[in-house]
Amino acid sequence: MxxxxxxxxxxxxxxLTFVALLALAACRGGEAAHRRTLVDARDRYDxxxxxxxxxTDVPTGRAVSYLFDGLTRFSxxxxxxxxxxxxxxxxxxxxxxxxxxxxxxxxHDGTLLHASDVVHSFTRVLDPTNKSGRPWPLYPIAxxxxxxxxxxxxxxxxxxxxxxxxxxxxxxxxAIFPKLLAMPVASVVPPKIAADFGEHPIGTGPWxxxxxxxxxxxxxxxxxxxxxxxxxxxxxxxxxxxxPSTAVAEFESGNVDLLYVPEADAPRWEQTDEKKAxxxxxxxxxxxxxxxxxxxxxxxxxxxxxxxxxAVDVRTILDKLLGGRGRLAAGVIPPTLEGADTSRAxxxxxxxxxxxxxxxxxxxxxxxxxxxxxxxxxxxRVAESIQSYLAAVGVRAKIVQRxxxxxxEAARNGQTDMIVKDWYADYPDAENFLYPLLHGANRxxxxxxxxxxxxxxxxxxxxxxxxxxxxxxxxLYRQADSLAFADAPMIYLFFYNELYAVQPWVKGxxxxxxxxxxxxxxxxxxxH
Amino acid sequence: MGAxxxxxxxxxxxxxAGVVVVAFLLLYVAPGDPVLEMxxxxxxxxxxxxxxxxxxxxESLPRQFVHYAGGVVRGDLGRSFITGRPIARDIAxxxxxxxxLAGTAMLLAIVVGVSLGVxxxxxxxxWIDRGALAIAYVGVSFPVYWVGLLxxxxxAVVLHWLPPSGYGRPEFLILPALALGSRSxxxxxxxxxxxxxxxxxxxxxxxxxxxxxxxxxVLMHHALRNALVPVISVxxxxxxxxxxxxILTETVFSWPGIGRYVVNAIGRRDLPAIQGTVxxxxxxxxxxxxxxxxxYAAADPRIAYD
Numbered sequence: 001m002x003x004x005x006x007x008x009x010x011x012x013x014x015x016l017t018f019v020a021l022l023a024l025a026a027c028r029g030g031e032a033a034h035r036r037t038l039v040d041a042r043d044r045y046d047x048x049x050x051x052x053x054x055x056t057d058v059p060t061g062r063a064v065s066y067l068f069d070g071l072t073r074f075s076x077x078x079x080x081x082x083x084x085x086x087x088x089x090x091x092x093x094x095x096x097x098x099x100x101x102x103x104x105x106x107x108h109d110g111t112l113l114h115a116s117d118v119v120h121s122f123t124r125v126l127d128p129t130n131k132s133g134r135p136w137p138l139y140p141i142a143x144x145x146x147x148x149x150x151x152x153x154x155x156x157x158x159x160x161x162x163x164x165x166x167x168x169x170x171x172x173x174x175a176i177f178p179k180l181l182a183m184p185v186a187s188v189v190p191p192k193i194a195a196d197f198g199e200h201p202i203g204t205g206p207w208x209x210x211x212x213x214x215x216x217x218x219x220x221x222x223x224x225x226x227x228x229x230x231x232x233x234x235x236x237x238x239x240x241x242x243x244p245s246t247a248v249a250e251f252e253s254g255n256v257d258l259l260y261v262p263e264a265d266a267p268r269w270e271q272t273d274e275k276k277a278x279x280x281x282x283x284x285x286x287x288x289x290x291x292x293x294x295x296x297x298x299x300x301x302x303x304x305x306x307x308x309x310x311a312v313d314v315r316t317i318l319d320k321l322l323g324g325r326g327r328l329a330a331g332v333i334p335p336t337l338e339g340a341d342t343s344r345a346x347x348x349x350x351x352x353x354x355x356x357x358x359x360x361x362x363x364x365x366x367x368x369x370x371x372x373x374x375x376x377x378x379x380x381r382v383a384e385s386i387q388s389y390l391a392a393v394g395v396r397a398k399i400v401q402r403x404x405x406x407x408x409e410a411a412r413n414g415q416t417d418m419i420v421k422d423w424y425a426d427y428p429d430a431e432n433f434l435y436p437l438l439h440g441a442n443r444x445x446x447x448x449x450x451x452x453x454x455x456x457x458x459x460x461x462x463x464x465x466x467x468x469x470x471x472x473x474x475x476l477y478r479q480a481d482s483l484a485f486a487d488a489p490m491i492y493l494f495f496y497n498e499l500y501a502v503q504p505w506v507k508g509x510x511x512x513x514x515x516x517x518x519x520x521x522x523x524x525x526x527x528h
Numbered sequence: 529m530g531a532x533x534x535x536x537x538x539x540x541x542x543x544x545a546g547v548v549v550v551a552f553l554l555l556y557v558a559p560g561d562p563v564l565e566m567x568x569x570x571x572x573x574x575x576x577x578x579x580x581x582x583x584x585x586x587e588s589l590p591r592q593f594v595h596y597a598g599g600v601v602r603g604d605l606g607r608s609f610i611t612g613r614p615i616a617r618d619i620a621x622x623x624x625x626x627x628x629l630a631g632t633a634m635l636l637a638i639v640v641g642v643s644l645g646v647x648x649x650x651x652x653x654x655w656i657d658r659g660a661l662a663i664a665y666v667g668v669s670f671p672v673y674w675v676g677l678l679x680x681x682x683x684a685v686v687l688h689w690l691p692p693s694g695y696g697r698p699e700f701l702i703l704p705a706l707a708l709g710s711r712s713x714x715x716x717x718x719x720x721x722x723x724x725x726x727x728x729x730x731x732x733x734x735x736x737x738x739x740x741x742x743x744x745x746v747l748m749h750h751a752l753r754n755a756l757v758p759v760i761s762v763x764x765x766x767x768x769x770x771x772x773x774x775i776l777t778e779t780v781f782s783w784p785g786i787g788r789y790v791v792n793a794i795g796r797r798d799l800p801a802i803q804g805t806v807x808x809x810x811x812x813x814x815x816x817x818x819x820x821x822x823x824y825a826a827a828d829p830r831i832a833y834d
Contacts, residue, residue, distance in 0.1 A: 045792055046792070048610050048611050049611050049612060049613075051612075054611075054612065056566065056567060056568030057568055128578050128582065129582075131566075131579060131582055131612065133566040133567035133568060133571070133575065133579065134567060134568060134571075134575075135575055136570070136571070136572050136575070139572070145574070148574070148575075148578070149574065149578075198611065198612060198613070199613075213695070213784060214618070214622070214784060215622070215782075215784035215785075215788050215789065215792075216694065216782070216784040217694075239694070239782070240782065240784075241693060241782045242779045242782060242788065243673075243693075243779050243780050243782070245677055245680075245780075246677075246680060246692060246693045246780055246781065246782060249677075249680045249681065249684055249685050249693070250692050250693060252685050253684050253685055253688065253691075253692055255691065255692065403560070403795065404795065405559075405560030405564070405565055405795060405796065405797050406558075406559040406560045408560075408564060409559055409560050409561045409564055410559065423569070424569075426570070436570045442570075444573075445564070445567075445571045445572070445573055445576060446570060446571065446572065446573075447569060447570045447571075
């Protein structure tokens with residue numbers, strides 16, 4: 001007997017309540033019932049944990065953002081807005097924030113949210129015994145580093161003024177601070193944390209945990225008490241499908257509603273009309289680039305780095321290998337963010353100019369160099385075409401492909417000449433590109449694997465970070481980006497628009513610009 | 529038999545001790561840093577140093593080994609660097625699923641493979657024999673992930689008979705078990721056939737036929753049992769390898785078993801998870817080998833272990 005194509009859905013239903021099962025039996029085949037669960041197949045691997053303190057990657061951060069809230073949050077189009085805090089006041093010197101909490105918010109277990117929970121949550125992330133890998137978003141808080149180093153018993157900059165007000169004092173003014181608080185790691189957790197909190201999380205978020213089968217699925221049910229309005233769907237299932245072709249098969253069988261189209265498959269989807277109709281994308285805050293280690297061999301010379309930029313036909317790579325959705329990079333700031341200079345032209349594809357620059361730098365006969373990349377089919381194709389473009393101007397690039405952990409380690413240790421990378425923003429701000437990728441303080445482990453160091457650039461970026469005025473900040477960012485662009489510490493590739501395939505019966509899904517910007521509260525499923 | 533078990537168990541101890549040492553050392557030679565995987569793309573050196581200290585990674589190699597081996601001896605495999613969960617629980621959660629998949633694949637392989645082999649041997653060169661040969665070629669030459677994707681395409685996407693992937697009710701098991709078992713089916717069919725042909729041409733089979741035994745009895749009672757010894761050794765090896773590494777099948781079919789666990793652990797340089805799983809899987813492999821040896825003796829009483 002043929003089985004229902006929606007069998008994985010019915011499996012999810014079996015975990016729901018007895019009432020839901022009765023309803024399911026009543027409608028035989030479950031056409032009505034299965035409309036109530038959205039199955040998201042974007043994740044390739046299991047979340048590490050559902051404890052916000054441990055969230056350092058996308059699947060974890062996304063799952064955490066369904067279960068928890070921070071003081072602030074991102075909308076799908078990456079605007080920062082109120083969440084647990086309804087508003088905040090900033091002192092004139094920009095160092096003190098007063099967050100006013102939304103009254104009457106309850107955790108999933110019924111506990112009322114208090115200001116002290118915010119203090120406790122942030123302290124917990126900074127507490128070294130909790131092995132949180134990502135305390136840095138909270139480091140701007142006064143005393144945070146001292147506490148994290150085990151040299152203080154409390155974080156001096158954190159205080160609950162009363163039950164509904166939190167005062168946070170920073171070391172120095174930092175305009176992006178509310179954005180940092182929208183990151184998953186800054187989620188607010190209840191006062192009592194059980195040892196298995198990562199398995200049985202309790203938050204305030206729009207979804208509550210029903211079941212987590214490791215490497216298989218995470219099933220969430222709507223939190224009907226959610227302060228921002230309960231989700232319109234009954235449940236949300238995150239299916240973990242490691243193999244992209246399998247995820248596509250599940251999508252084509254109608255078992256999953258939402259799919260991340262692998263970069264390498266993008267051209268194929270774009271070419272079929274019926275498939276193309278299911279695609280949606282948003283200008284993601286994601287830069288693809290080739291980091292040029294500015295401390296190694298010929299790459300020390302700015303003319304060589306500029307030559308490499310002129311040598312590669314980035315437009316053709318984007319169009320032919322990745323389906324063309326995206327925008328060429330003329331700087332590291334995505335065009336949708338303040339501080340981007342959309343009038344700045346990318347390096348032109350000009351092999352003759354590249355050869356002239358190489359000759360001027362003393363490399364008329366070219367040179368040998370290693371081009372590294374992590375294990376990824378899309379990166380592989382991009383690297384191979386870059387290799388052939390470089391060969392055309394006499395630069396002999398040897399491709400070194402390593403599995404991601406090894407490639408990352410080598411890059412951070414400064415052992416790679418060039419490495420193909422992408423950078424996905426943690427928060428929507430130009431600072432999140434300029435500072436980690438190019439600031440001297442972040443060379444190596446901080447993310448600056450070009451080992452770029454330019455004191456003027458560093459000074460401008462540091463100045464912009466503290467300036468309270470957004471117009472001034474934007475101008476400073478633009479100036480810094482322009483400066484680095486001329487120094488060419490990378491081959492600037494493109495900002496890739498991430499591609500999602502969405503079933504026609506899913507309504508209200510907006511592709512998120514930032515990974516934790518879509519909480520599925522307004523998404524519905526129509527009859528099909 | 530009992531003495532054999534005891535001796536084999538004792539012999540396993542140095543083997544497993546060797547596994548502990550090698551698994552530990554290999555990971556320190558391999559590039560990639562577990563702490564970098566814990567902190568994600570952007571990090572600060574203070575956090576990295578602190579985590580290194582928390583996890584004893586800043587100590588000397590011999591001290592780290594003593595720390596680890598001490599835990600193993602006490603039966604504690606430690607906790608995952610990445611998830612913080614106890615490794616033993618992770619394994620307990622996933623291994624039964626791998627066992628389920630490997631067991632079904634083996635069952636399929638025995639039923640289909642041995643039957644094909646016996647039928648082929650009955651009329652060498654007949655149409656069953658030639659058909660089985662074709663199946664065997666396909667089964668042996670197609671890589672398992674390719675077979676897996678083809679099965680998904682045909683039975684899930686085109687025909688809608690079975691779910692493409694996942695874990696749950698029995699229908700989720702069919703495609704992955706078929707994909708995983710395909711190589712064994714092919715191999716067993718050829719193995720059984722040649723072993724049967726050899727036995728069928730021996731004197732005692734001629735005697736059996738001469739005394740008027742029916743062909744079915746000759747095949748099943750006299751020939752098959754004697755032909756089983758090489759078949760069992762193949763079965764044992766395959767089963768051992770399915771239990772310890774059906775990584776591709778588990779990945780293609782999103783099967784939440786131990787193979788995927790180990791691959792994820794390696795990708796994230798989760799040292800305790802890798803070491804714990806390698807050790808556990810070595811125990812499984814040794815156990816399967818012992819069982820295989822016992823099965824030889826059961827199939828052929830002439831085989832004695834002294």
